[in-house]
Amino acid sequence: MDNKHISQQFNEELEDVKNKVMTMGGLVETNVQNAIIALVEGNIELGERVVNEDFKVNALEVSIDEQCMQIIARRQPTASDLRLIMMIVKTITDIERIGDEAEKIARMAIELADMERPKDQYREIQHLGDHVRKMLHDSLDAFARTDIEAALHCAAEDAKIDAEYEAAVRQMITLMMEDTRNVRRVLNTLWSARALERIGDHAKNICEYVIYMVKGRDVRHTTIEQMQQEALGK
Amino acid sequence: MDNKHISQQFNEELEDVKNKVMTMGGLVETNVQNAIIALVEGNIELGERVVNEDFKVNALEVSIDEQCMQIIARRQPTASDLRLIMMIVKTITDIERIGDEAEKIARMAIELADMERPKDQYREIQHLGDHVRKMLHDSLDAFARTDIEAALHCAAEDAKIDAEYEAAVRQMITLMMEDTRNVRRVLNTLWSARALERIGDHAKNICEYVIYMVKGRDVRHTTIEQMQQEALGK
Numbered sequence: 001m002d003n004k005h006i007s008q009q010f011n012e013e014l015e016d017v018k019n020k021v022m023t024m025g026g027l028v029e030t031n032v033q034n035a036i037i038a039l040v041e042g043n044i045e046l047g048e049r050v051v052n053e054d055f056k057v058n059a060l061e062v063s064i065d066e067q068c069m070q071i072i073a074r075r076q077p078t079a080s081d082l083r084l085i086m087m088i089v090k091t092i093t094d095i096e097r098i099g100d101e102a103e104k105i106a107r108m109a110i111e112l113a114d115m116e117r118p119k120d121q122y123r124e125i126q127h128l129g130d131h132v133r134k135m136l137h138d139s140l141d142a143f144a145r146t147d148i149e150a151a152l153h154c155a156a157e158d159a160k161i162d163a164e165y166e167a168a169v170r171q172m173i174t175l176m177m178e179d180t181r182n183v184r185r186v187l188n189t190l191w192s193a194r195a196l197e198r199i200g201d202h203a204k205n206i207c208e209y210v211i212y213m214v215k216g217r218d219v220r221h222t223t224i225e226q227m228q229q230e231a232l233g234k
Numbered sequence: 235m236d237n238k239h240i241s242q243q244f245n246e247e248l249e250d251v252k253n254k255v256m257t258m259g260g261l262v263e264t265n266v267q268n269a270i271i272a273l274v275e276g277n278i279e280l281g282e283r284v285v286n287e288d289f290k291v292n293a294l295e296v297s298i299d300e301q302c303m304q305i306i307a308r309r310q311p312t313a314s315d316l317r318l319i320m321m322i323v324k325t326i327t328d329i330e331r332i333g334d335e336a337e338k339i340a341r342m343a344i345e346l347a348d349m350e351r352p353k354d355q356y357r358e359i360q361h362l363g364d365h366v367r368k369m370l371h372d373s374l375d376a377f378a379r380t381d382i383e384a385a386l387h388c389a390a391e392d393a394k395i396d397a398e399y400e401a402a403v404r405q406m407i408t409l410m411m412e413d414t415r416n417v418r419r420v421l422n423t424l425w426s427a428r429a430l431e432r433i434g435d436h437a438k439n440i441c442e443y444v445i446y447m448v449k450g451r452d453v454r455h456t457t458i459e460q461m462q463q464e465a466l467g468k
Contacts, residue, residue, distance in 0.1 A: 065320075073316055078307040086303060089320065093327060173417055180411045187407065194428075 010075050014084060017067050018144070021088055024060040024095050025140040027053070031102040032136060032199060036129035039109035039192055040122045047113070050106035057099035061092045080213075087213040091143060094202040094209075098136065101195040101202075108192045115185045118175075124168040125192055131161055132196045132203070139203040139210075148214045155207035156224050161200035168193050244309050248318060251301050252378070255322055258294040258329050259374040261287070265336040266370060266433060270363035273343035273426055274356045281347070284340035291333035295326045314447075321447040325377060328436040328443075332370065335429040335436075342426045349419045352409075358402040359426055365395055366430045366437075373437035373444075382448045389441035390458050395434035402427050 031050045038047035068085050071077070077085060135157045142151035169190065176186045265284045272281035302319050305311070311319060369391045376385035406420045406427070 069316060069320060072306060073312040076310040082303060082307055086299075086323065089323065090327065093324065173421060176410065176417050177414045180414055183407055183410050 006075075010071075010077070010081070013067075013071055013075070014081070017064060017071070017085075017088055020060060020064050020067070021092060021095070022140065022144055024057060024064065024092060025143070027057050027060070028095050028099045028102065029133070029136060029140070031057070031099060031106075032129075032133055035102045035105035035109060036125065036133070036196075038106055039112060040126055040129075042109070042113040042117065044110050044113045047106040047109040051103055051110075054099050054103045057096055061096040064092050065089060083213050087209040090209050091206050094205045098199050098202045101199050104195045105192045108188045108195075112185060112188050115188075118185065118189075122189065124171060125189060125196070128161070128164050128168055128193055128196050131157070131164060132199050135161060135200055135203045139206040142210050143206055146210060146214055148211055151207040151210040152224075152228055155204045155211075158200050158204040159224065161197060165193055165197040165200075244305075244311070244315070247301075247305055247309070248315070251298060251305070251319075251322055254294060254298050254301070255326060255329070256374065256378055258291060258298065258326060259377070261291050261294070262329050262333045262336065263367070263370060263374070265291070265333060266339075266363075266367055269336045269339035269343060270359065270367070270430075272340055273346060274360055274363075276343070276347040276351065278344050278347045281340040281343040285337055285344075288333050288337045291330055295330040298326050299323060317447050321443045324443050325440050328439045332433050332436045335433050338429045339426045342422045342429075346419065346422050349422075352419065352423075356423065358405060359423060359430070362395070362398050362402055362427055362430050365391070365398060366433050369395065369434055369437045373440040376444050377440055380444060380448055382445055385441040385444040386458075386462055389438050389445075392434050392438040393458065395431060399427055399431040399434075 031053055034046050035050045037043060038050065068089050072082070072085060075081075135154060138150065138154040138157070141147070142154055172186045172190050172193070175182050265287055268280050269284045271277060272284065302323050306316070306319060309315075369388060372384065372388040372391070375381070376388055403424065406424050409416050410420045
């Protein structure tokens with residue numbers, strides 16, 4: 001085989017792995033969405049579906065890991081190709097953990113379904129959930145298109161989500177203080193908000209891997225401003 | 235250079251990376267310990283030290299990642315050597331996140347220091363903290379010695395930690411219900427317990443990577459019983 005042929009095969013293998021990551025990401029997006037709906041609507045059946053679907057996400061993580069190792073061993077990639085594979089290995093760890101958070105929300109939803117509904121119909125969770133879902137979608141999109149500007153834009157959302165989460169926590173504390181009979185329900189709602197906030201963290205990690213892959217610089221553990229400077233070469 | 239020489243150099247490089255991982259692990263162990271002491275003793279200064287030390291952990295993660303990539307690109311390892319490197323790449327992600335959890339506990343400690351001390355002097359946190367610290371230490375030890383039996387033993391501790399955490403949460407809920415003036419303090423204590431429980435999760439992940447590296451089978455997402463069977467080849 002000539003080099004061109006080998007390189008074409010290599011690119012096809014990489015595309016195949018990337019597609020699998022997107023499948024995994026899509027599964028997790030659906031699970032996050034369903035977990036939020038299950039919680040807000042008190043839908044036990046939907047909550048159970050999310051809990052039962054998580055094994056598919058886990059299986060994909062294991063299989064993609066294995067495939068990445070095989071590509072490294074067989075193709076011995078260097079520089080940007082190797083960086084892409086390492087990015088995938090790190091990304092799927094975060095996607096898998098987003099799946100775990102969705103499962104946790106679904107379990108909370110099942111517990112909450114039997115309790116009295118709050119007057120505001122979990123408005124805070126809905127609001128935070130919508131924002132987090134958009135951020136997750138955008139991070140996977142930035143990954144798929146290896147779009148550094150989109151990744152930067154998306155990573156910056158995490159601070160807003162953190163602020164919304166903090167506001168939601170303050171409101172929930174007030175609810176607990178008003179009436180101790182609320183404690184159990186509010187606490188489950190709090191854990192769910194916490195899980196959403198963590199999904200935002202994982203989405204931010206995915207964005208950072210994208211920037212890392214494209215620029216070859218490690219932008220983790222830097223501020224958003226530093227990240228923008230690094231990524232845009234300013 | 236003959237093959238033996240190259241292979242010796244390669245082994246030295248791997249040892250060097252493993253030593254760096256152990257340094258990173260040691261830093262994180264200290265931070266977890268100090269964060270717990272800061273919380274239990276209301277020691278703001280110690281809490282701030284933990285918060286200020288976390289950047290060292292982050293810097294080590296970035297540097298080890300880079301070193302692993304260089305080794306793969308230069309040495310083109312296959313089979314078990316490649317698996318060792320991938321294990322390191324995954325392990326340091328978990329160690330770094332343990333560091334983040336320690337930082338969170340330290341921030342809670344700083345907030346809690348200004349509040350009234352609970353009568354039990356955070357006995358639950360102390361108890362859970364001791365257990366989690368031991369588990370973290372054992373997981374790093376299993377990693378250093380690539381000891382599969384130790385890894386299995388350590389991974390099994392996570393279920394006990396989860397049970398202790400659940401018991402602590404139930405007790406804290408009771409405290410909140412008894413007196414709503416406790417809500418803020420108890421909630422901060424709850425977040426800290428949650429952070430400890432997550433450190434247990436990360437330590438379990440490290441154990442699973444050790445087993446994976448030694449056996450070449452992916453034991454993630456399996457039960458402890460399956461893991462034992464896989465690892466011991468029963």
